[in-house]
Amino acid sequence: MNTKSLMKYIASQLPNKGTTLNWIIRGEAGTDEIDENKNLIAVVHCNKQEEIIFRNFTYKLDCALTGQILLNALTPEQIDNEVSAIFDTIADYVMSLKYTDCDGAIVMEGKCGNVETATEELYYVFSIPFTLFAQF
Numbered sequence: 521m522n523t524k525s526l527m528k529y530i531a532s533q534l535p536n537k538g539t540t541l542n543w544i545i546r547g548e549a550g551t552d553e554i555d556e557n558k559n560l561i562a563v564v565h566c567n568k569q570e571e572i573i574f575r576n577f578t579y580k581l582d583c584a585l586t587g588q589i590l591l592n593a594l595t596p597e598q599i600d601n602e603v604s605a606i607f608d609t610i611a612d613y614v615m616s617l618k619y620t621d622c623d624g625a626i627v628m629e630g631k632c633g634n635v636e637t638a639t640e641e642l643y644y645v646f647s648i649p650f651t652l653f654a655q656f
Contacts, residue, residue, distance in 0.1 A: 523566040523581060524548045526654065529623045531564040534609055543587070543606060558643070562587030562606060572653070578628075581652040585610045588643040599644050607635050607648055614650045628653045 528547030535545060547564045568582040587606065589599050614630035633649035 522656065523569055523579075526581075526622055526625045526627075526652075527564045527566055527583065529625075530613070534564075534613060542602065545585075558588060559590040559593050560587070560602070564610075576655070578653070578655045581654055582649070583652060584647050584649045586645070586647045588640075588645045591639065591642055591644055603635060603637070603646050610648055610650065614652070617652070622654075624656075626655045628655065 524547070526547075531545045531547035535543070543560050543562050545562045545564065548566070562585055564583065564585050566581050566583045570580045570582075572578055572580050585606070587603075589602060594602065611632040614632045617627040617630040620627050629652070631651045633651075635646055635648050637644070637646045639645070
């Protein structure tokens with residue numbers, strides 16, 4: 521188990537939680553995995569890992585769920601609803617991970633940050649940072 525596998529596992533769990541049925545959610549997606557239609561795509565990824573218990577394979581993982589919505593595909597209200605729904609889903613899931621076996625990694629605790637938003641070219645983009653404390 522490594523961080524890439526953990527991110528893919530978390531991404532696979534999110535469609536089963538909350539109201540994220542319209543989203544394509546991937547873990548640590550490479551460029552070959554992105555579809556032609558880039559609307560309602562979100563990726564769970566790890567930005568930084570820090571060993572917090574030396575030689576015990578226990579890490580603090582700084583992660584994020586980033587996503588994008590085509591600006592003309594939805595109204596501003598629909599965009600807000602979609603982002604709120606996916607935020608609620610990831611926040612509830614991450615904060616529910618207390619000493620949970622996530623397909624080989626034990627997540628001891630998860631914390632979720634606030635949504636960061638912007639517009640880039642044709643897309644409304646957002647990032648939801650979260651932190652995991654995990655043992656591999």
